[in-house]
Amino acid sequence: xIPNPPRFTAEQLPVGEAVxxxxxxxxxxxxxxxxxxxxxxxxxxxxxxxxxxxxxxxIASGLHTLSIFQRLAVAGLFNHYDVVAGTEIxxxxxxxxxRPGDVLVGAMHIGLVENDGRGRAAVVMTGTLKxxxxxxxxxxxxxxLIASSGE
Amino acid sequence: xIPNPPRFTAEQLPVGEAVxxxxxxxxxxxxxxxxxxxxxxxxxxxxxxxxxxxxxxxIASGLHTLSIFQRLAVAGLFNHYDVVAGTEIxxxxxxxxxRPGDVLVGAMHIGLVENDGRGRAAVVMTGTLKxxxxxxxxxxxxxxLIASSGE
Numbered sequence: 465x466i467p468n469p470p471r472f473t474a475e476q477l478p479v480g481e482a483v484x485x486x487x488x489x490x491x492x493x494x495x496x497x498x499x500x501x502x503x504x505x506x507x508x509x510x511x512x513x514x515x516x517x518x519x520x521x522x523i524a525s526g527l528h529t530l531s532i533f534q535r536l537a538v539a540g541l542f543n544h545y546d547v548v549a550g551t552e553i554x555x556x557x558x559x560x561x562x563r564p565g566d567v568l569v570g571a572m573h574i575g576l577v578e579n580d581g582r583g584r585a586a587v588v589m590t591g592t593l594k595x596x597x598x599x600x601x602x603x604x605x606x607x608x609l610i611a612s613s614g615e
Numbered sequence: 616x617i618p619n620p621p622r623f624t625a626e627q628l629p630v631g632e633a634v635x636x637x638x639x640x641x642x643x644x645x646x647x648x649x650x651x652x653x654x655x656x657x658x659x660x661x662x663x664x665x666x667x668x669x670x671x672x673x674i675a676s677g678l679h680t681l682s683i684f685q686r687l688a689v690a691g692l693f694n695h696y697d698v699v700a701g702t703e704i705x706x707x708x709x710x711x712x713x714r715p716g717d718v719l720v721g722a723m724h725i726g727l728v729e730n731d732g733r734g735r736a737a738v739v740m741t742g743t744l745k746x747x748x749x750x751x752x753x754x755x756x757x758x759x760l761i762a763s764s765g766e
């Protein structure tokens with residue numbers, strides 16, 4: 465059975481509002497560890513070589529940045545709802561480099577919620593991660609199916 | 616300096632063709648390890664609870680699936696080129712569940728290559744991951760800046 469019941473259904477989502485998702489500190493060790501396994505380009509894994517790149521130092525993998533967003537979204541939003549599945553991620557934009565020592569804060573704006581008449585709702589959301597200087601480092605749209613009590 | 620020179624520039628990309636990216640075997644342990652850190656929803660982390668979900672068993676996180684694609688793309692394509700940065704990921708569709716024991720094969724179709732006149736080219740690519748039954752489990756578009764020798 466689903467752990468930690470009860471969970472909210474799609475009807476409880478704060479449509480039209482933004483949910484603040486908490487924060488995550490990004491260390492050099494985490495940047496190198498993630499990228500060494502999943503995105504081993506030198507500007508993510510090799511601090512000395514990265515200093516010679518156009519970024520002037522190590523930057524986090526975009527996949528790592530996106531995973532940080534998902535981690536915050538699961539803890540701050542999805543694990544309170546009866547999520548059936550994530551179905552799509554759209555328009556993922558890496559707008560600003562993420563560097564060691566950055567502290568990222570997530571937010572998710574709840575957009576369209578559309579019941580499919582079979583006990584599920586397709587939910588369209590817009591997410592952002594900002595760094596400690598207020599710069600948006602990541603923006604994206606997500607679509608997920610969440611259990612619904614309505615028609 | 617950039618490791619392992621020389622690298623190809625954008626002019627060497629096989630425009631209009633698909634690059635086969637190699638394969639990756641997905642274990643239950645890897646699914647649980649990735650999701651425990653980045654996407655701890657029960658259907659990614661708890662085999663017993665996942666059996667009660669609509670998927671009937673554990674499935675990989677979409678972020679994990681996307682990271683597997685990036686791992687294959689880096690080894691099979693990006694690390695042979697002088698990549699400046701990934702800039703955007705679009706239309707990421709999770710079309711089929713990824714389960715323990717699946718073997719995923721990646722491919723990247725090279726689309727538009729547009730020089731910016733400042734030594735870089737914006738490259739638009741379409742990627743897919745197929746499982747051992749030939750089903751497309753992931754499709755996406757990526758855009759990256761790659762160093763260019765042209766105008």
